[in-house]
Amino acid sequence: MAAASMTPATIPRAIVVGAGPAGVRAAETLVAAGLRPMVIDEGMLSGGQIYRRQPANFGRPHETLYGYDAEKARSLHDAFEAIRTQVDYRPETLAWNLRENVLHVVTNGVAAALPFDALILATGATDRLLPIRGWTLPGCYSLGGSQVALKAQACSIGQRPVFLGTGPLLYLVAYQYLKAGVDVAAVLDTSPFGASIRALPDLAVRPGLLLRGLRFRRALTKAGVTVANGVVPLEIEGDGEVTGLRYHAAGGGDRRIACDAVGMGFHLRSENQLADLAGCPFLFDDATGMWRPEADGDGRSPRAGIYLAGDGARVLGADAAEVGGRLAALAALADAGMSADAALVTSLRGQMATLDRFRRGLATAFPWPATLARSVADDVILCRCEAITAGTMRETAEAKGAPEVNRAKALSRIGMGRCQGRYCGHAAAEVLAGARGSSLESVGRLRGQAPVKPLSMATVKADTL
Amino acid sequence: MAEVPVRGRFHRIAETDRPPVSITVDGAAVTAREGDSLLVAVLASGRTLRQSEFGDGSRAGFCLMGACQDCWMWQADGGRLRACTTPVRAGMDLLTRPVDETLWPLPA
Numbered sequence: 413m414a415a416a417s418m419t420p421a422t423i424p425r426a427i428v429v430g431a432g433p434a435g436v437r438a439a440e441t442l443v444a445a446g447l448r449p450m451v452i453d454e455g456m457l458s459g460g461q462i463y464r465r466q467p468a469n470f471g472r473p474h475e476t477l478y479g480y481d482a483e484k485a486r487s488l489h490d491a492f493e494a495i496r497t498q499v500d501y502r503p504e505t506l507a508w509n510l511r512e513n514v515l516h517v518v519t520n521g522v523a524a525a526l527p528f529d530a531l532i533l534a535t536g537a538t539d540r541l542l543p544i545r546g547w548t549l550p551g552c553y554s555l556g557g558s559q560v561a562l563k564a565q566a567c568s569i570g571q572r573p574v575f576l577g578t579g580p581l582l583y584l585v586a587y588q589y590l591k592a593g594v595d596v597a598a599v600l601d602t603s604p605f606g607a608s609i610r611a612l613p614d615l616a617v618r619p620g621l622l623l624r625g626l627r628f629r630r631a632l633t634k635a636g637v638t639v640a641n642g643v644v645p646l647e648i649e650g651d652g653e654v655t656g657l658r659y660h661a662a663g664g665g666d667r668r669i670a671c672d673a674v675g676m677g678f679h680l681r682s683e684n685q686l687a688d689l690a691g692c693p694f695l696f697d698d699a700t701g702m703w704r705p706e707a708d709g710d711g712r713s714p715r716a717g718i719y720l721a722g723d724g725a726r727v728l729g730a731d732a733a734e735v736g737g738r739l740a741a742l743a744a745l746a747d748a749g750m751s752a753d754a755a756l757v758t759s760l761r762g763q764m765a766t767l768d769r770f771r772r773g774l775a776t777a778f779p780w781p782a783t784l785a786r787s788v789a790d791d792v793i794l795c796r797c798e799a800i801t802a803g804t805m806r807e808t809a810e811a812k813g814a815p816e817v818n819r820a821k822a823l824s825r826i827g828m829g830r831c832q833g834r835y836c837g838h839a840a841a842e843v844l845a846g847a848r849g850s851s852l853e854s855v856g857r858l859r860g861q862a863p864v865k866p867l868s869m870a871t872v873k874a875d876t877l
Numbered sequence: 878m879a880e881v882p883v884r885g886r887f888h889r890i891a892e893t894d895r896p897p898v899s900i901t902v903d904g905a906a907v908t909a910r911e912g913d914s915l916l917v918a919v920l921a922s923g924r925t926l927r928q929s930e931f932g933d934g935s936r937a938g939f940c941l942m943g944a945c946q947d948c949w950m951w952q953a954d955g956g957r958l959r960a961c962t963t964p965v966r967a968g969m970d971l972l973t974r975p976v977d978e979t980l981w982p983l984p985a
Contacts, residue, residue, distance in 0.1 A: 454943060461942055467912035470892045538944045550925045550937035557941035565917045566892035592890050796947055799931035830946035
């Protein structure tokens with residue numbers, strides 16, 4: 413390959429952030445081209461969230477952990493093990509800042525500054541949330557968190573959980589709990605059933621996945637689990653902890669379900685703070701109401717040397733993340749003057765086109781319930797970190813005239829807590845836009861700030877960088 | 878130190894034959910399992926992880942993936958740990974509220 417004929421000095425210094433589907437495939441592609449990339453990952457083990465691994469002393473097989481995706485999970489885990497000695501792997505490492513082609517990281521309280529020529533950001537996603545009265549009660553978890561409990565720790569979040577929200581993860585997690593023998597109380601989807609019908613033409617480009625979703629739903633219904641569409645959640649009830657959930661059913665009438673846990677989420681949002689700190693411009697995506705860093709079809713950002721892959725760039729799911737990781741790495745190689753396999757690039761772009769159509773289908777089938785976010789009552793906690801209510805955000809808009817989310821953050825502290833707006837930001841923007849009578853786009857997006865996650869005051873500099 | 882039998886929030890549904898690990902939560906002995914995250918170690922026998930610093934009651938974590946920061950516990954020596962990303966270790970001495978509750982929120 414081209415790398416063999418290059419002198420070591422000309423081989424680009426590449427860093428991949430994230431060791432999930434996108435990061436692993438990016439690193440694998442760079443290694444195949446003769447590079448020795450650095451792989452920075454917050455996890456203790458590679459795999460990311462969707463193919464998250466259990467601790468070494470657990471014994472469940474891949475089939476139990478990942479179900480229909482066992483082969484994909486195994487393939488990804490094996491791929492990383494195969495390149496493990498050919499990359500500079502830094503697990504349990506937080507990439508917390510990025511300036512002038514230097515990535516700042518902390519591992520176990522020791523900081524380092526890592527210069528790079530090419531940086532592939534494969535930072536993944538977290539659940540997209542909106543507040544529902546009672547969502548800070550013990551017993552309430554994100555859908556992703558509910559899945560992590562099961563997959564990585566062999567635990568259920570309660571004896572009788574309700575799963576609430578929308579998106580493919582809603583049905584997947586509920587099904588996984590059912591399979592694990594947990595008494596699932598209900599699956600409550602805020603999306604109307606008709607939305608799924610409208611999405612069929614796009615979803616049908618991946619018939620296997622479409623069928624799988626239907627199979628999950630059928631298995632739940634067959635087991636006697638209430639599965640309802642078009643619900644309006646009213647309140648997660650409980651005095652000190654979750655004891656029930658009230659919702660308004662699509663057919664009319666309020667219902668109450670007794671439960672001791674709630675797993676909730678409204679599809680996913682990208683972790684894109686590092687792309688922001690890298691100076692990547694962001695675009696507003698009308699279909700999802702989310703901002704995303706600008707990149708071409710291969711993941712090449714307008715910032716030289718910065719590449720974006722996987723759900724951290726745009727939420728397309730794990731299969732697309734693997735394709736995106738490869739494409740981003742090939743783009744980085746091409747930009748460094750190293751030859752890339754043109755036929756492979758064409759094939760990957762073709763796969764991505766299909767996966768993107770499916771993404772559009774998911775956006776149609778599982779829309780973000782913007783109205784629900786905008787209508788959150790004044791006394792409901794919007795910011796979990798500092799227990800700040802939706803009413804405070806409205807007051808910030810109305811009495812203090814905050815024109816956009818960053819000003820509103822400065823005035824209200826919503827988005828300034830420890831999670832930095834990850835769990836309040838989307839709903840906060842809706843509430844602000846609603847109070848101002850303006851569009852979601854016009855209230856902007858929360859700027860990424862370093863450190864992107866809390867750092868200990870005891871963090872020290874490494875002796876040698 | 879007597880072990881208080883409490884029904885845990887989390888339920889172990891597999892992988893239950895791992896060696897025990899002893900920790901202390903608010904002065905009470907808690908038995909966890911090797912390979913538990915600190916969050917699971919505490920919630921497998923307890924109901925909460927922490928008191929909100931802002932007076933709105935107790936919390937028991939939320940995202941379990943190091944993003945929401947709603948599972949930080951205090952240690953008897955004054956340090957803090959993010960329970961969902963910290964593996965449990967024998968002898969951990971944890972608190973669900975700060976050692977000195979007058980420290981935060983800061984007085985106006």
